[in-house]
Amino acid sequence: MYRYPYPHPAVATDVAIFTLRDGALAVLLIRRKGEPFEGAWALPGGFLKEDEDLDACAARELSEEAGLSAGVLQHFGNFSAPERDPRERVISVAYFALVSSDRVTPEAGSDAAEARWFAISSLPALAFDHTEIVQRALVALRSGLLTSDILLALLPARFTLSSLQEAFEAVSGEAADKRNFRKRIIGSGIVRESDEFERGSHRPARLYERAV
Amino acid sequence: MYRYPYPHPAVATDVAIFTLRDGALAVLLIRRKGEPFEGAWALPGGFLKEDEDLDACAARELSEEAGLSAGVLQHFGNFSAPERDPRERVISVAYFALVSSDRVTPEAGSDAAEARWFAISSLPALAFDHTEIVQRALVALRSGLLTSDILLALLPARFTLSSLQEAFEAVSGEAADKRNFRKRIIGSGIVRESDEFERGSHRPARLYERAV
């Protein structure tokens, strides 16, 4: 038993883990085992341990619950309404993570299991205030798209410019002009050419990789 | 005594309250009364109460410790290193606030007292990790300058474009071109003309006010 002269809230991190599935942005949800919200879908998350800081807690949740380490793991907000958890007071420190589609286990127990990817266009009702958390995660994710290299975290180490553009469009929700997109990416210096090509029933596509 | 089966950290908000003094950006610091860091300068802050959320806690700290209500009060980060407070584990949720220079009590007990404004160019050593918190507050504040109306919170309800430009330069640390600055502000629609003028030993300056 831990005792304090004043009330202390519990502190947890919740992580919205995004990836691309079939060209659409998807988020990982787990099915809750216990009360409250038993059986409901929720974001993976867990309580802060004594010897770790919040970033480490989020990273641990990511690897424990999803078996992944992310290219991007970023704090975007706190959720602290007094009654958001009916058991006791819980402060939720929210992160979003982006993981490469080639590290995602294809159907990771998707049939009747505990963890599943959901396209963001068709989310179920979520436990607690997690629906709001996901919405806020999307806003934070989109707001930093243009000026950053976070998109690369959604792709394998080598990727075509077309797949990068697909990733951009899946996240931003808007179509982009092919020539302008390529100009911007090449000009920004965040990627460099490799010598390899991806083959298919069409002209081979040059593979690029993260610069530096 | 409050008891929990697992360890719970204390949760507090710390608020970097900025204003303009003599044309320079200044932050409010209080002198600590008790251990640890007794007598050292620190950001105002306090523990989260049971019935308030984090935003309300920060707003309460702002009004309790500074006697002010701010035009802007914005979360910008969490500080959670396990040993950042030697007494017990404390998670600090950090906010910055901007208050109008005309609401600032001119020398608010500044002589030998507990609270004082410090120009950000000459901060003393601070308690805990508060030096880092102030630095991060400045980065967050500056990053949102151009596309927002937060600067208006530093000024009285009516202000001249020159004083707005001074505020911009004090926060950003860089000089701006007068004509371009005015074009941008007028074009953005965040201010509108009033019919009044400020008089001095020069041509009268039109007063503006927040639009909408």
Place this chain on the structure above:
DNA sequence: CCAAAAGTGTTACTCGTACACCCATGT
């Protein structure tokens, strides 16, 4: 030879930036 995606330039427009002089008041 047909389908499918890759790759490639130019033009128009918008936006940001650099820059200097006259104006209205107080003293």
Place this chain on the structure above:
DNA sequence: ACATGGGTGTACGAGTAACACTTTTGG
């Protein structure tokens, strides 16, 4: 009259957005 800050326009360059056809492979 002079000192002080207020107020104004233009020209150039950079960056962004619109736009369509040829190339290379697999089937």
